Amino acid sequence: MAQTNPPFMSGVPELLILRLLIRQQMYGYELVRAIRSSTGDAIGLREGVVYPALYAMEARGTLKARRKSVNGRNRVYYAVTAKGKRRLTSLTEEWQRVTGGVRTALEEPGRA
Numbered sequence: 001m002a003q004t005n006p007p008f009m010s011g012v013p014e015l016l017i018l019r020l021l022i023r024q025q026m027y028g029y030e031l032v033r034a035i036r037s038s039t040g041d042a043i044g045l046r047e048g049v050v051y052p053a054l055y056a057m058e059a060r061g062t063l064k065a066r067r068k069s070v071n072g073r074n075r076v077y078y079a080v081t082a083k084g085k086r087r088l089t090s091l092t093e094e095w096q097r098v099t100g101g102v103r104t105a106l107e108e109p110g111r112a
Contacts, residue, residue, distance in 0.1 A: 013045055013053045015095060018062065018080055018088040025066075027075040028054060054078055062087045 013035075020026065020034050028051050036044045057063040062084035065076050080088065 011091060011095075012043065013049055014057060014062075015088070015091040016043070016045070017050070017053060017057065017078075018084055018091065021063065021078055021080045022085065022088060025077045025079045027077050031078075057084070 016035050016039070017031060020031060020038060026034060028047065031054075032045060032047055032050050035050070054063065054065075058065050058078070060083075062081060063078045064081050065078055068075055068077050
């Protein structure tokens, strides 16, 4: 059985959250669904991963939170800050470098 979140996934929740929130503000559970949808069900992060990541990112200043009442329910919507935009750029560059390296290794099996 494949692991849901293998060790190489470190940093992926932050990257995906920032990428989705750069497009529009969302609340926690909405992000959980959007991550699964935007990755074609390849990555499914549960609330136990997403909410602690949101709280940590807010504490670091990469996200800002805003309470909003929707249909009588209070929800906390998150948005990316200027610091978060810079962090997204950095994470994106790093993941492109890593995935490019893995792709190269997979395409050229004789290379070692």
